[in-house]
Amino acid sequence: MSASSQDEADESGRRRAPLSRELACAARAIEALVAGRSLPAALDQSIELEAAREPLPIASHAAIRDLAYRSCRQLGLVREVAQLLNARPPAPAPAALQWVALAQLVDALRADPVVVDQAVDAARSLPGGAAIAGFLNATLRRFVREREALLETARRKPQARWNHPDWWIDRVRRAWPDDWQRVIEAGNGTAPMTLRTNRLRTTPGEYLSRLRSEGLAARLLGDQAIALEAAVPVEALPGWAQGLVSVQDAAAQLAAPLLAPEDGERILDACSAPGGKATHLLELADVELTALDVDEARLHSVRANFERLGFGAGAGVVHGVSPRAARPPTVVAGDAARPADWWDGRPFDRVLLDAPCTASGIVRRHPDVRWLRRRSDLATLSRRQSEILAALWSVLRPGGKLLYATCSVFPEEGESVVARFLANESRATRLPLQWRFGGCTPEPISTLLPVATPTRDHDGFFFALLEKRP
Numbered sequence: 001m002s003a004s005s006q007d008e009a010d011e012s013g014r015r016r017a018p019l020s021r022e023l024a025c026a027a028r029a030i031e032a033l034v035a036g037r038s039l040p041a042a043l044d045q046s047i048e049l050e051a052a053r054e055p056l057p058i059a060s061h062a063a064i065r066d067l068a069y070r071s072c073r074q075l076g077l078v079r080e081v082a083q084l085l086n087a088r089p090p091a092p093a094p095a096a097l098q099w100v101a102l103a104q105l106v107d108a109l110r111a112d113p114v115v116v117d118q119a120v121d122a123a124r125s126l127p128g129g130a131a132i133a134g135f136l137n138a139t140l141r142r143f144v145r146e147r148e149a150l151l152e153t154a155r156r157k158p159q160a161r162w163n164h165p166d167w168w169i170d171r172v173r174r175a176w177p178d179d180w181q182r183v184i185e186a187g188n189g190t191a192p193m194t195l196r197t198n199r200l201r202t203t204p205g206e207y208l209s210r211l212r213s214e215g216l217a218a219r220l221l222g223d224q225a226i227a228l229e230a231a232v233p234v235e236a237l238p239g240w241a242q243g244l245v246s247v248q249d250a251a252a253q254l255a256a257p258l259l260a261p262e263d264g265e266r267i268l269d270a271c272s273a274p275g276g277k278a279t280h281l282l283e284l285a286d287v288e289l290t291a292l293d294v295d296e297a298r299l300h301s302v303r304a305n306f307e308r309l310g311f312g313a314g315a316g317v318v319h320g321v322s323p324r325a326a327r328p329p330t331v332v333a334g335d336a337a338r339p340a341d342w343w344d345g346r347p348f349d350r351v352l353l354d355a356p357c358t359a360s361g362i363v364r365r366h367p368d369v370r371w372l373r374r375r376s377d378l379a380t381l382s383r384r385q386s387e388i389l390a391a392l393w394s395v396l397r398p399g400g401k402l403l404y405a406t407c408s409v410f411p412e413e414g415e416s417v418v419a420r421f422l423a424n425e426s427r428a429t430r431l432p433l434q435w436r437f438g439g440c441t442p443e444p445i446s447t448l449l450p451v452a453t454p455t456r457d458h459d460g461f462f463f464a465l466l467e468k469r470p
């Protein structure tokens with residue numbers, strides 16, 4: 001009987017597949033990531049394949065995700081260590097298995113012999129299994145013997161020291177000479193599950209008490225966000241189905257208040273899916289909202305969020321309260337850069353452009369992004385952002401305001417886009433933005449670098465508010 005056909009139990013007594021199977025499954029996802037696939041998609045596919053081959057206990061799904069995410073966060077280091085260990089580069093599948101095993105050994109998360117033996121076992125299921133098993137056995141054992149020296153040598157390379165691609169480190173260092181290490185380190189951390197309360201139904205203080213009374217430890221971040229001590233499935237959040245709360249990073253929660261919608265205004269959220277900021281706008285004022293997105297499939301989540309929060313066509317009936325039932329928002333599929341395809345010609349009072357970007361500010365939530373992006377993406381995305389911004393300017397009424405936002409810390413996607421726009425658009429004025437974080441005095445806002453302290457914990461973002469002079 002092969003090792004993979006015997007299940008084991010974890011510390012909580014839940015049935016688990018042998019570690020060898022979990023390592024092999026995580027490695028397949030990492031191999032796909034390195035070939036350019038997003039890690040969530042790669043994991044879904046690898047787990048599905050594994051489960052189709054032989055039943056896979058549910059507890060192993062989470063364990064495989066943990067293995068893969070840890071490997072992704074340590075990929076710069078383990079690739080460098082592997083180069084030191086290997087006489088020549090292995091094929092993609094054994095290479096990925098070696099990285100996943102090394103990511104476990106680097107932090108000594110399990111007993112070394114267990115990881116080595118199980119990785120060697122996993123190698124046997126790959127084509128050319130015996131040779132690969134021998135190669136892994138030799139290299140992983142050498143790593144265990146020479147761990148400190150190998151890690152020290154590997155960490156002399158920036159990519160291994162910081163677990164980000166060299167071009168990314170260079171770019172952040174040039175943009176933020178005083179803060180670059182903090183920015184990169186924030187990307188290597190993990191983010192809390194952060195909540196936004198629906199102010200039509202509750203307040204942050206009231207909801208915090210409710211969380212605590214239900215045994216969910218949490219803290220307030222400033223005046224509106226709540227960070228949970230440990231993530232939970234959304235269905236476990238009190239009042240989730242009734243629309244009391246949404247999951248949204250604390251920096252993303254600034255977009256809607258910075259645009260400052262007012263009752264009766266006509267507002268466009270031009271890149272709206274999955275609707276985090278669109279629903280916030282609806283919570284803040286009784287507005288006529290159009291939620292646009294180029295990706296029709298992603299608009300389903302916008303509609304679902306409208307429904308859950310009580311802004312759908314059936315609002316009031318579903319939840320018994322009808323906050324904004326008079327004006328259900330409109331959901332439109334279209335390219336923001338081509339208003340002729342979707343605009344009815346009635347100008348908007350305010351526009352939110354939460355533009356597609358590298359996502360360099362949210363690496364802690366999406367650790368695969370750093371390995372998927374290429375340096376050339378910066379110029380391509382910056383051009384695209386400029387095109388969309390210029391196009392949306394035409395749908396804004398004179399005197400109206402547009403908030404340009406990206407979840408990026410690269411100036412090419414923030415300040416450069418806005419500077420180029422202002423140079424070409426004589427009727428545009430950039431208005432100052434500020435925010436009061438916690439009990440402190442208001443701070444000017446443009447690029448927000450990612451921060452993780454007990455009282456202030458948010459992703460990296462860029463905001464610029466532009467007014468169209470009449």
Ligand SMILES: C[S@@+](CC[C@H](N)C(=O)[O-])C[C@H]1O[C@@H](n2cnc3c(N)ncnc32)[C@H](O)[C@@H]1O
Nearest residue numbers: 271272273274275276277294295335336354356
């Ligand atoms: C950063 S996400 C938006 C997140 C959203 N604002 C929220 O708060 O939930 C960017 C979105 O822009 C959309 N997008 C990309 N290019 C677009 C375009 N040319 N026109 C409209 N939407 C676009 C993507 O499909 C994606 O849903």
